[in-house]
Structure formats: structure tokens, C-alpha cells
Amino acid sequence: MTELSREQTIQLISTIVAKHGCEILEMDVDNHILDIDGPAEARENCARELELFLD
Numbered sequence: 001m002t003e004l005s006r007e008q009t010i011q012l013i014s015t016i017v018a019k020h021g022c023e024i025l026e027m028d029v030d031n032h033i034l035d036i037d038g039p040a041e042a043r044e045n046c047a048r049e050l051e052l053f054l055d
Contacts, residue, residue: 010027013029013050016050020042020045
């Protein structure tokens with residue numbers, strides 16, 4: 001499988017976050033920092049999906 005570009009990775013992260021009704025407060029792809037906000041359950045679901053995607 002082809003590795004995603006930096007831009008593709010950012011776009012997919014943004015899509016996953018929006019899908020769960022959350023918003024990105026801070027994102028630093030190079031240092032693997034992502035701070036999201038939203039309702040507690042939405043943040044948990046978002047974090048689970050991001051973990052699967054980024055693993």
C-alpha cells in the first residue's frame with residue numbers, strides 16, 4: 001500500500017474529527033500532537049477512530 005502524503009494525512013484526520021462533531025484546537029503532525037474539543041462521548045469515539053487510522 002502507498003504511504004499517504006502529509007496533506008492526505010491532515011485531510012483524513014480533519015474528516016474523522018468533523019465526522020464525530022469535534023473540532024481541532026491544535027494539530028502538529030510532525031510532533032504527533034492533536035488536541036480536539038467536543039462532547040465527551042464524541043471525543044472518545046473520535047480518539048478511537050484516530051487511533052485505528054494512525055496506528
